[in-house]
């Protein structure tokens with residue numbers, strides 16, 4: 130994404146669109162490079178938006194950004210360099226993004242939301258839609274009031290499609306993002322427990338995710354997961370045409386999967402069923418949960434005009450573009466490591482444990498033992514303790530040879546072990562460790578060739594370092 134041009138905008142125009150005041154700058158100076166909030170990424174021709182974060186204040190880096198080539202700084206207080214002073218930086222970014230969208234009436238905008246799988250689906254969909262024309266899609270999870278407008282601002286006159294990830298931590302968030310870049314296509318993947326604590330329960334999560342179908346116009350398309358009743362019910366909340374997808378071959382959904390199976394490394398294969406016919410697909414991504422993600426991406430690409438061959442070829446070729454989501458690596462000694470350390474919530478922990486079971490049951494780790502290194506799941510509110518206990522119980526009930534070891538990292542993850550102990554038949558080892566380094570020491574004493582280790586936790590736990598160390602990589 131580096132260096133991608135935004136539509137050229139003069140500082141005078143930026144001040145006009147944002148309702149800001151130009152200071153120390155030439156009104157005719159043109160911003161033609163990327164808009165960034167990280168001053169280290171400021172580049173010639175770009176615009177640096179100064180944001181006050183928890184640890185540092187972007188205003189302190191205004192001069193450095195301009196020295197690195199930024200044309201000006203979007204700021205909320207005076208800085209000694211060319212700048213546009215605004216009352217609120219996210220609102221200014223939103224206004225700028227909206228002006229870019231309005232200048233690109235030919236660009237078709239798709240939004241993807243759900244509790245789990247937004248980034249995976251967005252990355253799959255972008256790789257399909259790229260077969261139709263130039264796409265702007267966020268890097269990683271750029272899905273909030275900063276990342277969303279910054280992504281939209283990367284569009285230019287050549288852009289034909291925007292494939293955007295929309296996240297919510299409360300009611301109104303998705304509606305807001307939909308006003309910044311009004312989507313005509315909206316995909317809802319699932320309603321789960323991610324951030325459920327902040328919402329106050331699953332029905333509230335459904336209300337929030339449903340703001341995407343609600344925002345779609347009558348000539349738009351709502352792409353809904355027929356396997357999730359809360360998502361399917363959103364059909365009543367949209368003026369758009371409804372298209373459904375389902376992993377059940379017998380469902381009456383438009384896009385379906387039949388004969389789902391997993392290969393040795395847990396990569397799903399299935400028959401893609403569409404109104405235009407069927408096609409065999411094997412994904413390069415790991416885990417059965419990527420089947421609904423692939424169906425959602427297929428349904429979106431189909432609506433945008435990609436034919437069945439293009440969809441099936443695209444799915445077969447698509448790679449993981451965002452890191453630490455179900456990465457499966459085999460070490461020289463035969464130990465398999467599943468690095469799913471990007472994030473964790475109750476649904477995604479179960480999905481990852483299922484993949485772990487598959488790998489030890491007949492997959493690459495056949496004959497080996499399963500170990501799960503799990504950190505805590507954040508933002509679950511009142512259900513935090515019960516959710517950890519349930520996840521631990523699920524782990525202890527794992528199929529196949531069962532879980533040989535459950536290592537809970539950090540105090541907040543300890544209730545996982547209480548849940549596992551609810552399963553009397555489970556004979557695996559339960560260990561509570563304070564940190565990743567201790568988890569690594571404990572594993573080093575236990576791992577043998579063919580064993581499989583899953584590493585997963587919420588973002589804040591940073592367990593990707595454990596996976597990297599297991600693989601002998603330098604920490605990241």
Ligand SMILES: Nc1ncnc2c1ncn2[C@@H]1O[C@H](COP(=O)(O)OP(=O)(O)OP(=O)(O)O)[C@@H](O)[C@H]1O
Nearest residue numbers: 244245246247248249270418454455469472477480
């Ligand atoms: N459809 C799905 N159902 C359940 N779990 C899933 C699904 N898709 C992905 N996951 C799990 O969720 C993790 C995060 O996936 P991804 O980053 O695609 O989700 P996201 O919705 O973008 O998350 P975030 O809210 O953090 O941006 C993956 O590592 C995987 O374990």
Ligand SMILES: [Mg+2]
Nearest residue numbers: 247248269270
């Ligand atoms: Mg994401």
